[in-house]
Amino acid sequence: MLERVRIVLVNTSLPANIGAAARAMKTMGLAQMVLVAPKIFPSPEADTLSSGATDILAQARVVSSLDEAIAGCRLVIGTSARSRHIPWPLLNPRAAAAQAWAELPVGEVALVFGREDRGLTNDELHKCHYHVHIPTNPDFSSLNLAAAVQVLAYEMRMRSLEDDQVEAPFWGVDWDIDAAPAEDIERLFVHLEQVLVKVDFLDPENPRQLMTRLRRLFLRSRLDTVELNVLRGFLTAIEKSSKQ
Amino acid sequence: MLERVRIVLVNTSLPANIGAAARAMKTMGLAQMVLVAPKIFPSPEADTLSSGATDILAQARVVSSLDEAIAGCRLVIGTSARSRHIPWPLLNPRAAAAQAWAELPVGEVALVFGREDRGLTNDELHKCHYHVHIPTNPDFSSLNLAAAVQVLAYEMRMRSLEDDQVEAPFWGVDWDIDAAPAEDIERLFVHLEQVLVKVDFLDPENPRQLMTRLRRLFLRSRLDTVELNVLRGFLTAIEKSSKQ
Numbered sequence: 319m320l321e322r323v324r325i326v327l328v329n330t331s332l333p334a335n336i337g338a339a340a341r342a343m344k345t346m347g348l349a350q351m352v353l354v355a356p357k358i359f360p361s362p363e364a365d366t367l368s369s370g371a372t373d374i375l376a377q378a379r380v381v382s383s384l385d386e387a388i389a390g391c392r393l394v395i396g397t398s399a400r401s402r403h404i405p406w407p408l409l410n411p412r413a414a415a416a417q418a419w420a421e422l423p424v425g426e427v428a429l430v431f432g433r434e435d436r437g438l439t440n441d442e443l444h445k446c447h448y449h450v451h452i453p454t455n456p457d458f459s460s461l462n463l464a465a466a467v468q469v470l471a472y473e474m475r476m477r478s479l480e481d482d483q484v485e486a487p488f489w490g491v492d493w494d495i496d497a498a499p500a501e502d503i504e505r506l507f508v509h510l511e512q513v514l515v516k517v518d519f520l521d522p523e524n525p526r527q528l529m530t531r532l533r534r535l536f537l538r539s540r541l542d543t544v545e546l547n548v549l550r551g552f553l554t555a556i557e558k559s560s561k562q
Numbered sequence: 563m564l565e566r567v568r569i570v571l572v573n574t575s576l577p578a579n580i581g582a583a584a585r586a587m588k589t590m591g592l593a594q595m596v597l598v599a600p601k602i603f604p605s606p607e608a609d610t611l612s613s614g615a616t617d618i619l620a621q622a623r624v625v626s627s628l629d630e631a632i633a634g635c636r637l638v639i640g641t642s643a644r645s646r647h648i649p650w651p652l653l654n655p656r657a658a659a660a661q662a663w664a665e666l667p668v669g670e671v672a673l674v675f676g677r678e679d680r681g682l683t684n685d686e687l688h689k690c691h692y693h694v695h696i697p698t699n700p701d702f703s704s705l706n707l708a709a710a711v712q713v714l715a716y717e718m719r720m721r722s723l724e725d726d727q728v729e730a731p732f733w734g735v736d737w738d739i740d741a742a743p744a745e746d747i748e749r750l751f752v753h754l755e756q757v758l759v760k761v762d763f764l765d766p767e768n769p770r771q772l773m774t775r776l777r778r779l780f781l782r783s784r785l786d787t788v789e790l791n792v793l794r795g796f797l798t799a800i801e802k803s804s805k806q
Contacts, residue, residue, distance in 0.1 A: 342709055347699040369704050385748060392741040393784075407782050412720065425741060444774055445744070447781045452716070453723055455591040460613050465586055468709045469716050472696070476656065479697055497636040497669060500689065504629060533688045538651050540637075540691065 319422050320478055321349040325467060326387045326430040328354040328438060335434065337367025337375065338464030344371035346471035347478070351378040352387045352428075384430065384442050392425035393418060396438050396446035397466060399459065407448045414450035415473035429470050434463050495542040502546055506553075507533060513553045516560050563666050564722055565593040569711060570631045570674040572598040572682060579678065581611025581619065582708030588615035590715035591722070595622040596631045596672075628674065628686050636669035637662060640682050640690035641710060643703065651692045658694035659717035673714050678707050739786040746790055750797075751777060757797045760804050 325343055330336050336359060340351060351374050353359055359380060365372055381387050388394050395414050398406070409417065418427040430446060432438035443449060452469055454461055461469075498506075511529055514520035520528055541549075569587055574580050580603060584595060595618050597603055603624060609616055625631050632638050639658050642650075653661065662671040674690060676682035687693060696713050698705055705713075742750075755773055758764035764772055785793075 338706065338709075341704065341706060344702045345698045345705045345709070369706070371702065371704075385745065388744045391744050394744055406778055410720070410723075411716075421741075425743075428744075440774075444777045444781075445748070447784065453719055454589045455719075458588045458615065460585065460615075461589045462582065462585060462613070465582075465589070465709065465712045468712055472655075472713050472716075475697055475699075476654070479654075497665075499669075500632040500635050500638055500672075501629065504689070530684075530688055534650055537688075537691045 319419075320347045320474055322422050322426050323348050323418065323474055324350045324352050324387070324391065324426060324428040325471070326352045326354060326384070326428050327356065327463070327467075328384060328387075328430065328442060329433045330356045330359075330463065331434050332463075333358045333361035333364040334367045335463040336361075336378075337364035337369075337371075338462075339431075339467040340364070340368040340371040340374040340378075342464050342468035343471050344368075344374055346468075346475040348471050348474065349374060349377070351375070353378055353380045354384050354387050355382055356380065384445060388428045388430070388445065390426055391428040393421040393427045393448075394430060394446045395428070395448045395450050396430040396443050397432060397470070398443055398449035398451055399437060406443065406446070409448050409450050411450055411452055411470055411473045412477075414448065414470070415477040417448065418474060419477040431463060431466060495544050498541045498543050498546040502543070503536065503541060506536070506541075506546055506549060509550060509553045513556050513560075516557060563663075564591045564718055566666050566670050567592050567662060567718055568594045568596050568631070568635065568670060568672040569715070570596045570598060570628070570672050571600065571707070571711075572628060572631075572674060572686060573677045574600045574603075574707065575678050576707075577602045577605035577607040578611045579707040580605075580622075581608035581613075581615075582706075583675075583711040584608070584612040584615040584618040584622075586708050586712035587715050588612075588618055590712075590719040592715050592718065593618060593621070595619070597622055597624045598628050598631050599626055600624065628689060632672045632674070632689065634670055635672040637665040637671045637692075638674060638690045639672070639692045639694050640674040640687050641676060641714070642687055642693035642695055643681060650687065650690070653692050653694050655694055655696055655714055655717045656721075658692065658714070659721040661692065662718060663721040675707060675710060739788050742785045742787050742790040746787070747780065747785060750780070750785075750790055750793055753794060753797045757800050757804075760801060 325348060327339060336356060343351065360375060364375055368375055395418065421427050452461060452466055510532060515522055569592060571583060580600060604619065608619055612619055639662065665671050696705060696710055754776060759766055
């Protein structure tokens, strides 16, 4: 289904960005690239930056106008900076992916990306059903073109996987006692390992996965500082009582 | 709050990736970069690729071990390919951002990224409370390091904005009639403009925002093919009846 999404890049200047966009697409399972009057294409630099996604570049369609690029599409979503002269239906990337996903069973969808320096023109934006705005830092909105493709492609993939998503439970966050810092937890593991060896439970010659399993257990439990002190005290008590 | 997130890059080989990661961070409002034994840093290439996010590079901490990088953090999340010898609590990027966001009011959070070629070692992964897996295409999981930083930083930013998010309504997707394709809608607008001029409603010398507003109206309504034919018929009828 993700292969029905067209990524349309308008008047891209840098071949590196075309290559990096192809790589971003392929990592997320997208396949269709359409280039509207790219400055340079094909190019060895695009091939290099695609990092092996050369099939996407080889199959990319080059057209001379946005109209050609979006012909046959029933939903066209254009990337946009936030403020425009006339407001347009504006989605965040997640909502845009949801709209696109809902459309894919019945038709093709275009996600349109503008020039590195100036984005899409108003005329181009006005060919879009929706605009999508990646919510950048207002003080630094200089998102790389391939990074923008990565974010939208990622949201498409996340939407495609939504039924598989399982929210993880929260541990320890609403605790009344501070969570133990990483370095204290590391000291606990060092101490724990010494004690395990000392009591002959852990064979340093053949440790198997014992420490790994214990790490997973304690890290997963999100130890707080009091619990950590209790465990450290316990280990010290074991050492003192050990015959070795 | 996002400034309390530490982005930790372990043994990065390419200065370009450090620069592009700084850019990705800053676009999303993140500020703290920690570099564990980078191959080359600082470097002019990192500065160039940061595209102006040089403040992040200037403030980046360089340390010699992951332990130093995560000291003081109470939640450590490491990026990981999916399958590991022993399963670990594994989150997708969205759930990881939710965990991190819940932790930030009370402590610092580290998001840890591994080497370009081999990711994080098992020892490094075993210092993490959770692993996060960006759900790449199983056939092409070659995600660029800065792209991975971009995705996680984007999810952090989205989480920070969650209260502002408004889901857009769905139009036309469950319709029983096919949505009109983009090229037919363009023809409608050409026709409409001719008729607007013909009936003296649109002055070609002074068009103002009239077509823009009409485009927005019709695109927003997600015209289906029957509606489009009705409108075209209407325009033709107007032309026929016009005295001009």
